[in-house]
Amino acid sequence: MAGPVPMIHDDLDRIMAVMNTAFDPAFGEAWTRAQVEGALLMGNCHYQLIAADGNRPMDGETAAGFALLRTVLEEEELLLFAIDPRWRRQGLGTKLLQWIDSDARSRGIRRILLEMRHGNSAESLYKAHGFDRIGLRPNYYRLRDGACIDAITFCNILA
């Protein structure tokens, strides 16, 4: 799905199925269904789904990954980005980032921002796709065990 869209309950199910497998509970990064639904109802959030074959999922087909994004004027914020562990290291994350990039460009977006837990292995993927580190928020994430981890902010300036 490209651009702000009304929430579709089947898609919310598909997003949550990936959400519930993709994020390590130790880090508390996964959103609840109500949080995703609330974001999509705000009107400036949208999402993209990818199937295991690298295409958009067909009706009734499970998603292998999703991205949740928020548009603010000429900026796009990548709020959540995940691939089901069963389908990782097969290029799906790369493809989803490419879709995000081209969709953003088609809507005149100038920058894509994201925030990542320090040490997340997604960093190499982001860097390979034009994201540069622009900031650090010390102790931003609080883990289940009480430990804190810095957040790193990345920006991809779309030429």
Ligand SMILES: CC(C)(COP(=O)(O)OP(=O)(O)OC[C@H]1O[C@@H](n2cnc3c(N)ncnc32)[C@H](O)[C@@H]1OP(=O)(O)O)[C@@H](O)C(=O)NCCC(=O)NCCS
């Ligand atoms: C980050 C994530 C979306 C990557 O999805 P993916 O489909 O496995 O990514 P790709 O297959 O396109 O990976 C492309 C490249 O990125 C790098 N990469 C991806 N995952 C990596 C990992 N766990 N460790 C090291 N490098 C990794 C590699 O260079 C990889 O190329 P290679 O497989 O040829 O070595 C997935 O690991 C995920 O869902 N993680 C949990 C959720 C999360 O942390 N999301 C990001 C929040 S900011």
